[in-house]
Amino acid sequence: GENVEQHPSTLSVQEGDSAVIKCTYSDSASNYFPWYKQELGKGPQLIIDIRSNVGEKKDQRIAVTLNKTAKHFSLHITETQPEDSAVYFCAASAYSGAGSYQLTFGKGTKLSVIP
């Protein structure tokens, strides 16, 4: 099955600096890569996603890059703000048999933005 590795597990940055979180995946057939943000005591929320036919996608201060050859994708947050502090999860969707796909998540990165 799919295996997703996420690094770093914790990340502290000064307000205004950039933050980068990296993930690798094992199944070359994976074709959908979402990123989720989880605030304390809440469920994760999608912040950006990318499909395998695209190399980069940007939404305001957030961008995701995908390298299918190397099987890794990254989340970039620029001009970080204190409200960006949360746990971020990457995920990869791969075929799991019987006509279905599964999302496999990384273990998460706790981002702290220091004012």
Next chain:
Amino acid sequence: DGGITQSPKYLFRKEGQNVTLSCEQNLNHDAMYWYRQDPGQGLRLIYYSQIVNDFQKGDIAEGYSVSREKKESFPLTVTSAQKNPTAFYLCASSNSPGGLSEAFFGQGTRLTVV
């Protein structure tokens, strides 16, 4: 408002008891999922359902059971066979029964065994 609702938010269970966690969605999504979250472990898939009256085991299904009698409901039962049930449980749904589109998550249920 459309969304996915989990209840209760906090749940306490005595050892040896079964307990059922509720998950309801009004997004008209076909696919629904249950994940377990432990500190430092990310989200691990327990069960998923792509259509009414059908469901499949995820990576950690032992000690859990589900049903999908209605499109909008996907309750999870944590049985006494689950040896370490204390965790944060998340329910999700998606429009695409293939994990190829956004999954919407509920606010979670924190289960504690006392």
